[in-house]
Amino acid sequence: MNKTVFERGSVGQIRIHVLPTTRFKTFAVSLYAGLPLGEQTVTTTALTPFVLRRGTASYPETTLFREQLEHLYGAGFGFDVYKRGNYQIVQFRMDTINDSFVQSDDSLLGQTFAFLGEVVTKPATENGVFRSSYVASERESVRKKLEGIINDKIRYAAERCMEEMFKDDPYRLHPLGERADLDGITPQSLFAAYQNWLQQANLDLYVVGDTSLAEVEELVARQFSLNRTASPEYKPEHVEMKTAEVRTVKEALDVNQGKLNLGLRTPITYGDDRYAAALVYNGILGSYPHSKLFMNVREKASLAYYAASRFDGHKGIVAIQSGIEIENYDKALEIIQAQLASLRSGEISELEMSQTKAMIRNSLLEMQDSAFEMIAYDFNRVLSGKDRPAEELLRQVERVTPGDVVQAAETVQLDTIYFLTGKKEV
Numbered sequence: 001m002n003k004t005v006f007e008r009g010s011v012g013q014i015r016i017h018v019l020p021t022t023r024f025k026t027f028a029v030s031l032y033a034g035l036p037l038g039e040q041t042v043t044t045t046a047l048t049p050f051v052l053r054r055g056t057a058s059y060p061e062t063t064l065f066r067e068q069l070e071h072l073y074g075a076g077f078g079f080d081v082y083k084r085g086n087y088q089i090v091q092f093r094m095d096t097i098n099d100s101f102v103q104s105d106d107s108l109l110g111q112t113f114a115f116l117g118e119v120v121t122k123p124a125t126e127n128g129v130f131r132s133s134y135v136a137s138e139r140e141s142v143r144k145k146l147e148g149i150i151n152d153k154i155r156y157a158a159e160r161c162m163e164e165m166f167k168d169d170p171y172r173l174h175p176l177g178e179r180a181d182l183d184g185i186t187p188q189s190l191f192a193a194y195q196n197w198l199q200q201a202n203l204d205l206y207v208v209g210d211t212s213l214a215e216v217e218e219l220v221a222r223q224f225s226l227n228r229t230a231s232p233e234y235k236p237e238h239v240e241m242k243t244a245e246v247r248t249v250k251e252a253l254d255v256n257q258g259k260l261n262l263g264l265r266t267p268i269t270y271g272d273d274r275y276a277a278a279l280v281y282n283g284i285l286g287s288y289p290h291s292k293l294f295m296n297v298r299e300k301a302s303l304a305y306y307a308a309s310r311f312d313g314h315k316g317i318v319a320i321q322s323g324i325e326i327e328n329y330d331k332a333l334e335i336i337q338a339q340l341a342s343l344r345s346g347e348i349s350e351l352e353m354s355q356t357k358a359m360i361r362n363s364l365l366e367m368q369d370s371a372f373e374m375i376a377y378d379f380n381r382v383l384s385g386k387d388r389p390a391e392e393l394l395r396q397v398e399r400v401t402p403g404d405v406v407q408a409a410e411t412v413q414l415d416t417i418y419f420l421t422g423k424k425e426v
Contacts, residue, residue, distance in 0.1 A: 005389070006206075006378055007213040011220040013228040014203040017378060018213045019371075025101055027109050027209035028371035029094040029116060032379060033201040034087045034234065037170035042088055043142075043177030044185060044193035049079045049090050050138035051190065054131070055124035056115075072111055073097050077119075083175040084383055085237040085314040087202075092116060093372065098210055109211055110219060117223030121198070129191040139182045146179050153420065154306075157259035158321055161418035164249045165263035171315060202232045204382050208371035236384050239267045239316035241413060248417045257305065259420035260332055262320040264340075266411045270313035271386035274411075276396035277404040281412075282311035283356035284405065285343060286320060290355045292339040297322060303332045314383060318412055326421050333417065343409040348402045360397050364390050 009016040035045055059065040069075050076095035083089065096112040124131055149156050159174065166172040207216050242265070268278040286293035286309025297307040305323040312319070324332045367373040367390060381387050388396075 009213050009217050011217050012224065012226050013231050014205055014220055014224060014226070015382070016213065016216055016220060017204065017206045017375075017382075018211065018216050019206075019208040019374065020210070020212055021208060022210050024209060024371050025098050026371070027094075027096045027098060027112060027207060027211065028375060029096070029112060030206040030372065030375045030379075031092040031116065031120065032204040032206075032382075033090045033092075033120075033197065034084070034204075034383075035197065035201050037083060037086050037088045037173050037175075039170075039173065039178075041193065041197075042173045042175070043181040044190055045088055045090065045197055046081050046175060046177040047135075047138060047142055047182070047185060047190060048194050048197060049081060049092070050141055051130050051134050051194075052119055052123050053077075053079065054134040054138065056118040057122040057124060058118060060124035060131075068115060072108060072115065073102050075108075075112060075115075077115075081175050083171070083173075086170045087234065087383070088173075088175050090201075092120065095372075100210070109207075109209070109215070113219040113223045117220075117225070121225050123194075125191070126187075129187040130194070132187045135185070135187045135190055139185060142176055143179055143182055146174070146176055149174075153253075153255055153257075153259055154321065154323065157261050157418065157420045158319065160249075160251065160420070161261035161263050161319065161416060162317075164247065164418055165317075165416040198226060199228055200230055200232060202234055202382075203228075204379065206375040206378070208375060234383050234385070236271050236386075237269055237315055239265060239269060241265055241267055242415065246414050246417060248419070250419045250421055252421055252423045255420060255422050256326075258324045258326040258329060258422070259418075260304075260322045260324050260329060260336075261418045261420075262336065262414060263416040263418070264318040264320070264412050265415050266316050266318060266408070266413070268313070268408060268411055269316050270380055270384040270388075274404070274408055275313060275388075276393060277400050277408040278311060278313070279360055280353070280356050280397060280400045281343065281405045281408040282309055282318060283360060284348060284352045285309045285318070285339060287311075288356065288359050290352065292342065292352075293320065293322070293336065296339055297332060297335050301331070301335055303328045303335065307336070314380075329419060329421070337414075340409070340412070340414070344406065346402060346406045348405055353400075353402060353405075357397055357400070361394060364394050364397075 006017045006019050055065050080091045099108050163172045268274045293307040298304045307322040310319045
């Protein structure tokens with residue numbers, strides 16, 4: 001039993017996606033909970049999983065919580081909070097060994113669902129709300145993560161460029177929320193926000209392993225006690241191209257190395273038929289060691305410590321990042337813009353095309369060796385409404401021509417230039 005396509009179902013407003021396979025020795029389980037990014041909810045939504053990880057009704061103490069994972073033969077449990085398009089996503093993950101490899105009287109998949117269901121729906125409480133000590137300590141956990149961004153100047157510059165580029169768009173919000181809002185969150189207000197989150201979030205539960213859709217549906221019905229009335233759906237991003245002048249933002253901090261970031265817009269998103277061409281475009285521009293940015297800005301001109309680009313198909317963004325000597329700002333910007341122009345004019349070698357396609361091919365093939373990467377790829381279908389199996393995307397990439405890349409390049413429009421410079425320079 002090694003199917004290659006996820007089977008779909010639903011229970012109680014939870015969408016279920018199951019890939020029955022014996023390829024892996026473990027069960028990979030992911031629960032995605034997504035809400036639209038909003039100023040009123042972003043911080044409480046970010047804080048919620050941090051508090052949920054501290055304890056449940058059956059395992060209210062954190063030590064008991066962790067001991068239960070050990071009883072599940074060292075099952076892995078974790079979560080992430082991030083954004084995709086204008087949605088804030090909380091992802092819970094569990095990785096549990098297949099029953100056939102251990103001596104267990106009870107189904108480990110069943111116990112995994114019992115544990116995850118309780119984490120999400122039956123948290124540890126006191127006086128009907130979250131434990132105050134857990135809320136207080138996890139507020140500090142989130143605060144430290146937000147404060148830590150300023151110490152990572154590469155990440156800080158990338159975040160600030162997006163903030164400036166999307167000043168009037170929810171995408172400007174950081175998925176971990178706002179530091180200024182943390183102190184005002186109480187156990188009562190957070191528990192109320194959590195209950196709303198359970199009702200309103202898009203819920204998608206994935207399982208990859210030696211199981212069936214029917215078994216997973218039965219486990220969800222038994223372990224996820226939710227009385228949801230909402231049936232939300234993700235709305236794919238519609239990119240509005242602007243004709244305003246390019247904005248240049250310079251910010252001074254105590255840094256020795258400058259961070260030059262460019263934010264560009266494209267109407268091409270994951271659901272677009274031109275998506276494969278945009279992937280190849282970005283690969284040639286700056287995703288790989290053979291790319292134009294790496295070769296021309298870093299290697300030939302020796303102007304950058306790093307130079308790369310990233311394509312976000314859920315928001316229609318091409319983001320360029322580079323680390324340069326502060327005095328090289330004008331030269332570096334000129335060469336970066338020259339690479340964008342060269343792609344628009346069709347200066348694309350056969351070697352650049354073949355190497356980029358090979359790198360994308362390797363990435364798509366390697367994904368098949370990881371259950372969680374297969375899950376993450378399929379989740380793109382849920383977010384975008386576009387069903388594009390990896391095999392189909394691979395065929396589309398192979399068919400991309402230099403002309404297709406030029407057409408993709410012509411859609412890319414520079415929006416914001418952000419430069420993090422030293423205080424002495426301003």
